[in-house]
Amino acid sequence: MPRPAKQANAKTRRPRAREAGHHAAEPALQFGSAWDYAPAPETLPVPLKKRYPLYIGGGFVPAASGKTFASINPATGRAHARIADGGRADVDAAVAAARKALDGPWGKMPPAERGKYLFRIARMIQERSRELAVLETMDGGKPIKESRDIDLPLVAAHFFYYAGWADKLEYAFPGRRPGPVGVCGQVIPWNFPLLMAAWKLAPALACGNTVVLKPAETTSVTALHLAEIFADAGLPDGVVNIVTGAGATGAALVGHPGVDKIAFTGSTEVGKKIAAATAGTGKRLTLELGGKAANILFDDAPLDQAVEGIVNGIYFNQGHVCCAGSRLFVQESVYDKVLRKLADRVATLRVGDPLDKNTDIGAINSGEQLGRIRELVDSGVAEGAELHQSRCRLPREGYWFKPSFFTGVTASHRIAREEIFGPVLSVLTFRTPEEAVERANNTAYGLSAGVWTDKGSKIFKMAKALKAGVIWANTYNKFDPASPFGGYKESGFGREGGMHGLAPYLR
Numbered sequence: 001m002p003r004p005a006k007q008a009n010a011k012t013r014r015p016r017a018r019e020a021g022h023h024a025a026e027p028a029l030q031f032g033s034a035w036d037y038a039p040a041p042e043t044l045p046v047p048l049k050k051r052y053p054l055y056i057g058g059g060f061v062p063a064a065s066g067k068t069f070a071s072i073n074p075a076t077g078r079a080h081a082r083i084a085d086g087g088r089a090d091v092d093a094a095v096a097a098a099r100k101a102l103d104g105p106w107g108k109m110p111p112a113e114r115g116k117y118l119f120r121i122a123r124m125i126q127e128r129s130r131e132l133a134v135l136e137t138m139d140g141g142k143p144i145k146e147s148r149d150i151d152l153p154l155v156a157a158h159f160f161y162y163a164g165w166a167d168k169l170e171y172a173f174p175g176r177r178p179g180p181v182g183v184c185g186q187v188i189p190w191n192f193p194l195l196m197a198a199w200k201l202a203p204a205l206a207c208g209n210t211v212v213l214k215p216a217e218t219t220s221v222t223a224l225h226l227a228e229i230f231a232d233a234g235l236p237d238g239v240v241n242i243v244t245g246a247g248a249t250g251a252a253l254v255g256h257p258g259v260d261k262i263a264f265t266g267s268t269e270v271g272k273k274i275a276a277a278t279a280g281t282g283k284r285l286t287l288e289l290g291g292k293a294a295n296i297l298f299d300d301a302p303l304d305q306a307v308e309g310i311v312n313g314i315y316f317n318q319g320h321v322c323c324a325g326s327r328l329f330v331q332e333s334v335y336d337k338v339l340r341k342l343a344d345r346v347a348t349l350r351v352g353d354p355l356d357k358n359t360d361i362g363a364i365n366s367g368e369q370l371g372r373i374r375e376l377v378d379s380g381v382a383e384g385a386e387l388h389q390s391r392c393r394l395p396r397e398g399y400w401f402k403p404s405f406f407t408g409v410t411a412s413h414r415i416a417r418e419e420i421f422g423p424v425l426s427v428l429t430f431r432t433p434e435e436a437v438e439r440a441n442n443t444a445y446g447l448s449a450g451v452w453t454d455k456g457s458k459i460f461k462m463a464k465a466l467k468a469g470v471i472w473a474n475t476y477n478k479f480d481p482a483s484p485f486g487g488y489k490e491s492g493f494g495r496e497g498g499m500h501g502l503a504p505y506l507r
Contacts, residue, residue, distance in 0.1 A: 040357035042144045046134040048221065051082045054090055054244060055227035057097035058237025064089040069246070071221055074141035074363035075354050075398045083220045086243035088252045091212070094241035095258040098183045098210035101238030106210055107180070109236075115166030118205060120233045122159035125152070128229065132222060136194055137354045139221040141363030141399070142317050144355050154479060155198040158497075161481035162202035165502060169207065172499050178506040180208035181284055182260030185253040187274075188223075189266045190216035190365050191320040191421075197223055199496045200263050201240060202481075207505040209261075212241045214253050218366050220244040251277070259283060263504065265322075268419075268445075268490045286494030286504045288322070288486060290419040291447030294440035295325030295476065296430075296462065299334040301452035305474070307341045310425070313450060313476035315349060315403050318361055319423040320369075322491075323448035325476055327416060328405075328427045329436050335429050342405065342427075343388060349403050351392045361423060364399040373401050373422035380406050380415040385426075411442055419445070433458065437465040446488035450476045469495075 051068060053060040063084040070079035086094075101107070106114070125132065132155075133147040142151075169178040184204050188196035193215060204211050215223040227242050243249060247270075254262055254277050261284035264274050268289040278285050295313050297306050313325030330338050354362035364370040381387050385406040394400040405425035409416050416426050430436040440449060449468040451459050459473045469487040472478060479485070484500035486492065494504050 040144065042130060042134050042137075042148055042357065043355050045138055045355065046131050048081045048135070048138070052084060052221060052224045052244070054084045054086050054094075055224060055230075055240075055242040056090065056094045056238075057100075057241065058231065058235075060224075060227070063087060063245075064093075069217065071139060072218065072366065073138055073398075074365055075138075075395070077367070077398045080138065081221060083217070083224075083244050086214075086245040086249045090243050090245075091249065091252040091256055094212045094243050095183060095185075095253075095256050097238035097241055098212055099238075099258060101236055102180070102183060102210045105236040106239045107208065109208075111167040111169065111208070114205065114208060115163045117233060117235055118159050118163030118166060118202060121229055121235070122156045122163060124229045124233055125156045125159065125226075128225075129153075129156070132194060132225060134355065135222050135225060137362070140190060140193060140219045141354055141365050142320075143359045143362045145357055145359070146317060151192060151195050154481070155194045158195075158198040158202045158481045162206040162502075165203075165499070166206040169502065169506065172502055173506070178207070178502075181505055181507055182209060183258060184209045184211045184261045184263060184505065185214070185256065185259040186211055187214045187250045187253065187262070187264045187266065188216060190219040191317060191322070193219040194222045194226065196265055197226060199501075200265075203496070203501045204263075204505045205239065207502055209505050210239050212243060212253060212259070214243055214245065214250050217244065217246045254278065257281075261285070261505070263494075264288070268492075271492060284504060286486075286496070287492035288494070288496060289447075289490060289492040290421075290445060291322045291324070291487065291491050292327060292417070292419055292443045292445045293323055293325045293448040293450070293468065294327045294329055294436075294443075294466070295450040296329045296436050296440060296452065297331065297334070297338060298433075298451075298453040298455075298458065299331040300454050301474070302454065303334065303338060303341060306452040307338065307345055309450065309452065309474070309476045310342065311345055311349070314405075314425045315346075315361055315423050316477055318364055318401070320365060320421055321477065322419075323470060323477070323485075324421075325448075325450050326420060326425060327440070327443075328425055329430050329439060330427060331436075332429050332431055339407065339427070346388075346390050346403050346405065349390060349392070351390070351400065351402065352395060361403055364401055364422065367399055369421065370399040370401060373420055373424065376415055376418060376420045376422075377404065377424055380409070380413060380426075383413050383415075385409045385413055385415065411439065417443065433462065437462065441465075441467045444490045447491035448472070448487070
């Protein structure tokens, strides 16, 4: 609950409009910097270990080379831990451990027993959710209210959901006898470290596979705390192995001959390289890549609700979302009104300490990503678009970018074509539904889209015409473990989540 600061002095008081029968002016309530907010339980950082080893064969081991790299807190720009830098020898050991578990206890275990392990892991994640949420925020820069209220509940929910499928696979695919693919190599990004791990690990384990997981180098801490949960849950040795490192580590995993399947979430550029590397090898492959989603706002939509959805669609997690609604198409008749409402709403967004429960926008994940955001924003200004930014003050330390949006954008602008992966929105206009569809589909990507209208028939018509894997109607960025997610074109192929998410992990 907010508690008022000390009474403002006479110089800072503003007279309030008098009501009938009152003659004395009363001091107005002061908001903003004059109000202090009680800290949330998550405000205090969780102590990190000085060094984090690899997790191979059920134990924590140093990298064979002995090398480590720094894990940076993006809110401060300073290192807060050292992470083992895994190499080819470590990948070899992890794949061997995964193969041994597949041929041994895990592969021979009845499906119902495998499901019990997943249920146990899900409950342990819930028990440690406060710790994991704080670590996720410290390591990745996202606001604690997102880590605590969105990421961690979904992480546990995915393990619960797929635990229920472990002994029901023959019902999911009637007429077939499903079996595990084998040893799966999984490479996950830095924007949702724990959630992306859950998206991939839970269905793979439910289907009886074993896994070698390679987290992003900038956000490896929570994956290794998840490994502690696997160990505490008694998961057999080698079922899940975690090898940390940079791109070379991921390349060693992708190219390893002992891996039967690769699942990758990340940039389209890297996804193309992985597709080329696995071509002709017989390895299964699923790719969830970049996006440049269209959020389409019709003039009959509830505008205040739509503006909240637009803000959530682009500024959630600092815009570090592959399905972010980064292109807003507004029907011309309500363009001016929507722009005013959007500008007013952006002005209220709080940017700052990610561990503060009142923060809306946290830190950019890394200096490298901040540089890319700045470069693309500069290109938008240079190409003639008009930049609108919040007047908020940014912290002096760490990596930060103000919530922004562009007007005067055309389809030829780089900011309308390339994935910025930051809190930057491009606003465009349209007149008819047909024009909206044509402009929305004019992109190399096809991961997601949003439609805002009060006409159900219009929603179905638009959803049928839009070339995107996931389409939200009068909402945005809503996820559920029972709902499949994936894209078309350069946004990748394959589905994660739901019953569809089982298929890539079964023969």
